[in-house]
Amino acid sequence: MIGVTARLPVQAGKEAEFEAVFGALAEKVNANEAGCHLYELYRTPGTPDYIVLERYADRAALDAHGKTDYFLAAQPALGGLLAGVPKIEVFESV
Amino acid sequence: MIGVTARLPVQAGKEAEFEAVFGALAEKVNANEAGCHLYELYRTPGTPDYIVLERYADRAALDAHGKTDYFLAAQPALGGLLAGVPKIEVFESV
Numbered sequence: 465m466i467g468v469t470a471r472l473p474v475q476a477g478k479e480a481e482f483e484a485v486f487g488a489l490a491e492k493v494n495a496n497e498a499g500c501h502l503y504e505l506y507r508t509p510g511t512p513d514y515i516v517l518e519r520y521a522d523r524a525a526l527d528a529h530g531k532t533d534y535f536l537a538a539q540p541a542l543g544g545l546l547a548g549v550p551k552i553e554v555f556e557s558v
Numbered sequence: 559m560i561g562v563t564a565r566l567p568v569q570a571g572k573e574a575e576f577e578a579v580f581g582a583l584a585e586k587v588n589a590n591e592a593g594c595h596l597y598e599l600y601r602t603p604g605t606p607d608y609i610v611l612e613r614y615a616d617r618a619a620l621d622a623h624g625k626t627d628y629f630l631a632a633q634p635a636l637g638g639l640l641a642g643v644p645k646i647e648v649f650e651s652v
Contacts, residue, residue, distance in 0.1 A: 465600075469563060486652075502613070504613075504651055505652045506559075506650060506651050509649075515561065517611060517649070519596070553602065558580075558599045558608070
């Protein structure tokens with residue numbers, strides 16, 4: 465199993481817009497990617513950061529996720545709402 | 559949903575022992591806690607850190623987890639294998 469955490473600092477006042485864009489993306493991920501077992505948006509209380517917890521069957525499923533048309537199409541909109549560089553970490557299950 | 563990441567720096571050479579102790583704990587968590595939807599151990603390539611990705615139905619499920627006898631019983635053994643202070647983060651799903 466491959467685990468991913470994506471820490472996304474969102475601009476103040478852009479939270480609702482970010483949640484809407486991300487929510488639409490997550491719907492497509494969950495509807496189309498059998499190899500993706502978790503793709504869920506969280507907030508860290510007291511910080512502007514959102515965290516996406518992700519879980520994939522294997523590296524191939526993660527790679528395929530990053531190449532889907534809907535994922536690529538969402539990046540400009542999501543990127544425009546960030547207040548800094550995302551911090552992405554990829555883990556391998558034991 | 560409540561998400562948790564627990565970053566655990568393990569002492570060099572103690573990885574196998576840590577994985578065994580944690581694996582036994584995870585088995586009990588998965589067998590006993592309906593409110594825990596994910597309790598999975600990962601490694602971060604190139605670092606001594608392990609990461610536990612956790613997911614709970616709500617705060618009550620997380621609180622109950624931390625009070626189980628088997629969780630409390632595992633802490634001395636796990637703690638003795640760490641090389642530093644764990645970094646625990648708790649998130650709320652959007």
